[in-house]
Amino acid sequence: MFARGIKRKCFDGEEDIEGTLAGFKSVPSYNLQRQSLLDMSLVKLQLCHMLVEPNLCRSVLIANTVRQIQEEMTQDGTWQVINAQNTGQASLDRLVSSDILCRSTKEQNEGKLVPSYSGFSKDFENTPSQDIISDLSTVTSVQAPRNPQSNNVWEMENSQENRGNFQKSLDQIFETLENKNPNSVEDLFSDVDNSYYDLDTVLTGMMNNTKMGHCDVLESFSSQTTTNSNSNCKSDINELDHIVEILVES
Amino acid sequence: MPEGDTGWKRAFEADIISTVEFNYSGDLLATGDKGGRVVIFQKEQENKSRLHSRGEYNVYSTFQSHEPEFDYLKSLEIEEKINKIRWLPQQNAAHFLLSTNDKTIKLWKISERDKRAEGYNLKDEDGRLRDPFRITALRVPILKPMDLMVEASPRRIFANAHTYHINSISVNSDHETYLSADDLRINLWHLEITDRSFNIVDIKPVNMEELTEVITAAEFHPHQCNVFVYSSSKGTIRLCDMRSSALCDRHSKFFEEPEDPSSRSFFSEIISSISDVKFSHSGRYMMTRDYLSVKVWDLNMETRPVETYQVHEYLRSKLCSLYENDCIFDKFECCWSGSDSALMTGSYNNFFRMFDRSMRRDVTLEASRESSKPRAILKPRKVCTGGKRKKDEISVDSLDFNKKILHTAWHPLDNIIAVAATNNLYIFQDKAN
Numbered sequence: 001m002f003a004r005g006i007k008r009k010c011f012d013g014e015e016d017i018e019g020t021l022a023g024f025k026s027v028p029s030y031n032l033q034r035q036s037l038l039d040m041s042l043v044k045l046q047l048c049h050m051l052v053e054p055n056l057c058r059s060v061l062i063a064n065t066v067r068q069i070q071e072e073m074t075q076d077g078t079w080q081v082i083n084a085q086n087t088g089q090a091s092l093d094r095l096v097s098s099d100i101l102c103r104s105t106k107e108q109n110e111g112k113l114v115p116s117y118s119g120f121s122k123d124f125e126n127t128p129s130q131d132i133i134s135d136l137s138t139v140t141s142v143q144a145p146r147n148p149q150s151n152n153v154w155e156m157e158n159s160q161e162n163r164g165n166f167q168k169s170l171d172q173i174f175e176t177l178e179n180k181n182p183n184s185v186e187d188l189f190s191d192v193d194n195s196y197y198d199l200d201t202v203l204t205g206m207m208n209n210t211k212m213g214h215c216d217v218l219e220s221f222s223s224q225t226t227t228n229s230n231s232n233c234k235s236d237i238n239e240l241d242h243i244v245e246i247l248v249e250s
Numbered sequence: 251m252p253e254g255d256t257g258w259k260r261a262f263e264a265d266i267i268s269t270v271e272f273n274y275s276g277d278l279l280a281t282g283d284k285g286g287r288v289v290i291f292q293k294e295q296e297n298k299s300r301l302h303s304r305g306e307y308n309v310y311s312t313f314q315s316h317e318p319e320f321d322y323l324k325s326l327e328i329e330e331k332i333n334k335i336r337w338l339p340q341q342n343a344a345h346f347l348l349s350t351n352d353k354t355i356k357l358w359k360i361s362e363r364d365k366r367a368e369g370y371n372l373k374d375e376d377g378r379l380r381d382p383f384r385i386t387a388l389r390v391p392i393l394k395p396m397d398l399m400v401e402a403s404p405r406r407i408f409a410n411a412h413t414y415h416i417n418s419i420s421v422n423s424d425h426e427t428y429l430s431a432d433d434l435r436i437n438l439w440h441l442e443i444t445d446r447s448f449n450i451v452d453i454k455p456v457n458m459e460e461l462t463e464v465i466t467a468a469e470f471h472p473h474q475c476n477v478f479v480y481s482s483s484k485g486t487i488r489l490c491d492m493r494s495s496a497l498c499d500r501h502s503k504f505f506e507e508p509e510d511p512s513s514r515s516f517f518s519e520i521i522s523s524i525s526d527v528k529f530s531h532s533g534r535y536m537m538t539r540d541y542l543s544v545k546v547w548d549l550n551m552e553t554r555p556v557e558t559y560q561v562h563e564y565l566r567s568k569l570c571s572l573y574e575n576d577c578i579f580d581k582f583e584c585c586w587s588g589s590d591s592a593l594m595t596g597s598y599n600n601f602f603r604m605f606d607r608s609m610r611r612d613v614t615l616e617a618s619r620e621s622s623k624p625r626a627i628l629k630p631r632k633v634c635t636g637g638k639r640k641k642d643e644i645s646v647d648s649l650d651f652n653k654k655i656l657h658t659a660w661h662p663l664d665n666i667i668a669v670a671a672t673n674n675l676y677i678f679q680d681k682a683n
Contacts, residue, residue: 033570034516037516037570037573040573040574044576053321053324053326053327053328053352053415055415055579056414056415056433056434056464057433057464057466057483057523057579058576058579060461060462060463060464060483061483061519061520061523061579063462064462064519065516065517065519065520068516068519069516
């Protein structure tokens with residue numbers, strides 16, 4: 001249970017020893033609280049991908065909270081920014097990040113704060129150089145407190161340690177890329193507007209696209225339309241239109 | 251506001267109740283539940299000869315409104331939970347209501363049958379066709395009374411118009427149209443037409459990653475059929491006039507209270523998110539419910555509410571825990587009394603709060619079996635916020651956050667209230683003076 005509110009305490013210099021000490025003590029505890037809140041929020045967002053469509057309002061509110069924390073941490077200077085490499089890879093990264101978000105919850109449970117967070121990297125646009133790679137580094141700093149050694153909040157995030165973790169996370173991403181099966185959505189939509197793979201997909205929980213190629217989806221539809229009443233046919237036809245629209249991408 | 255004495259009757263146990271609504275006369279009370287069922291209660295005629303008799307609500311009709319569905323495109327289930335029920339004004343002997351789940355709105359007709367015809371010529375009492383050659387005489391069928399049967403039949407199904415989850419429906423004062431709102435869009439329907447609707451509000455950004463605000467509730471003005479409001483997750487209300495343009499993305503009025511900078515925290519936005527908006531019966535005011543308070547707005551003043559009532563301010567210091575257990579996202583509804591003199595909204599621990607606007611008084615009551623006996627007076631409750639806990643007070647840490655009262659309704663004319671506590675419905679009546 002945290003202390004009353006999470007108000008920022010202004011720590012002004014040497015004015016008051018007592019105040020200084022109090023400020024000194026409260027600053028790390030505030031950072032700890034903020035970090036925990038960030039962790040909690042990211043976990044909540046990840047858990048959104050369940051069988052039932054996630055609550056969009058809740059997801060947006062949590063995402064806004066994450067964004068708020070990130071903005072504040074950027075201003076405080078506790079948010080490490082590693083300069084981006086190539087913007088040429090940006091589009092591919094976007095595809096990758098959202099695709100990972102579309103994975104089943106089982107796959108997601110196998111590890112990763114990294115993927116769910118990178119989906120929101122687009123929003124955290126404080127500097128133009130910030131992209132998925134820089135956000136990966138920040139995610140590893142999120143994971144840092146889990147490591148008992150770096151729980152010592154007096155020292156600023158160990159940049160060397162971060163880079164090690166960063167490398168690992170990046171490997172995970174590229175590994176996923178390589179293991180793509182041919183029926184993956186990525187291949188099918190390689191020439192489709194990237195906006196399909198956007199927060200909408202994430203937040204409305206489109207999970208199983210990687211599993212089911214679109215051929216399968218259409219097949220399941222044709223078997224569906226043979227059944228019963230008019231209303232079913234009508235909704236199926238509407239959904240078919242919807243699919244066609246996506247494929248054509250108006 | 252009921253003064254002191256109240257009697258109660260626990261009405262019915264069902265699955266978790268997700269919506270409660272009186273009809274225009276107050277004779278009927280509809281509840282929807284998580285299982286997609288609608289249960290309608292009817293007020294019994296008061297028996298004047300019995301002194302202590304009062305109109306009690308008994309089950310009138312039960313039917314399955316929505317079934318669970320599966321969205322094959324997204325591989326997701328569509329819940330059958332009834333999000334909202336809204337009655338239509340009664341125009342003939344039958345009753346009509348709209349019920350909605352996340353995706354589909356249905357118009358139901360509830361009608362009574364208390365007579366049946368007997369003495370057909372062409373078929374006998376079992377319904378079997380009679381051999382025409384054996385009919386030697388003709389007779390006129392006569393109507394005979396039968397046990398009252400209440401039938402519910404779906405008359406219209408309004409489907410496939412919402413990509414996101416429907417949170418509100420509202421019948422227009424013209425009694426011909428209604429609106430349905432989801433997280434990002436509001437559609438206008440004609441009650442007779444199911445295959446198309448007009449989109450009147452669309453706040454979906456071109457790039458979904460820029461989405462920071464959603465629609466949380468919407469309602470038509472009770473008298474002006476061109477005016478409606480919708481609230482957002484950022485604590486704002488927009489009033490729109492359908493006469494000004496077809497697409498009401500630009501509001502006519504924008505209501506927002508400036509934030510108090512001293513109380514800013516990471517949770518400020520979440521707790522400012524409006525979970526319900528309701529016009530007063532007079533149409534001069536509207537009420538909004540956010541996580542910690544209820545606010546009354548004068549439609550002529552956009553800068554700040556005219557009245558603010560704290561529902562459970564003692565939760566402000568617990569926001570982090572409430573964020574952790576997701577309670578901070580609970581959507582509480584609110585309602586006006588028939589005369590607009592009082593407000594009611596729910597809280598945790600099966601508590602609900604009533605505010606008397608004119609007398610500037612408020613009371614906390616509890617809806618639970620343990621705390622009240624039939625026909626007994628409801629005892630006001632108090633939450634101890636700190637320091638020494640007095641007798642009969644409850645400390646904040648003892649509150650049960652699983653017992654939440656999200657849905658309440660107030661009879662349009664009398665001092666009768668319906669309170670949904672998870673899967674129990676409580677009806678409280680004011681003792682007649």
